[in-house]
Amino acid sequence: MKVILEQDVPRLGKKGEVVNVNDGYARNYLLPRKLARVATASSLKEVENRRRREAEKEARAAQEAKELAQRLAGRTVTIAARAGEGGRLFGSITNQDVATAVEKELGLTVDKRRVEMKEPLKALGSYTVTLRLYTEVTADITVNVVGA
Template sequence: MAKLILTHEVTGLGAPGDVVEVKDGYARNYLLPRGLATAWSKGAQKQIDQIRKARKSREIASLDDAKAVRDSLQSKPVVVTVKAGASGRLFGAVSTTDIAEAIAAAGGPSVDKRKIEVGQPIKAIGEYQVQVRLHEDVAAQVDVQVVPSA
């Protein structure tokens, strides 16, 4: 088992600054090469504190604030305008960055693209549901309308 410090959020494992123990292969082949974690050491406590401080400044402070943001996100659909062919197929796919920018453009809160979870890749015109994790206990189901550009 390898002891690591997460530097990025890993779904199902933890948040930045968490110390986790994972199997050696998972650490060696996935987490470390992608820069999602660093090796744990006794001197790394300073790094952990720094990561937690940065995370605290970015994340939504309280559960009530997260619920208010969730209600505002779920109140109206987010419209993403993209280039599409005549059959309704997109030239590429709608990314989490596109969705985060559309939320901000619609007057919504600034959402980190890493907090947006898209079930299936969005590659056609239509309506989709995506999940936005706002707090460890609060997630918003956001309706995304993908429309063709003129």
């Protein structure tokens, strides 16, 4: 019997997948617990339409990320921080600081988890920071850390 999973079921599949199971398993376990519903022609079309909409949404998000990457590529952000002798900062510049500076100076909202730095910036100077905008879309920006 073909069923459409309403929830993730271990060792069977994820929500929205169409799977083939034994009739008894469907009737006695999956259907009463509302883990699945019977796959009729109309429900299969509905699942296919949902998948198509999700794929279109995914493609739109990827395209928007690519456009944002093009706008960000090569841009420079300046962050002022207190520094001691030899250009060492009191504290450090974290990914949160970079995300805030990008939003303030460039007007683009970037989540701090999308800012990739090997380690926090601890000295004055110019650094290249990668922004991961989507799964395979990145943009490199320059962060200038200047004394305050």
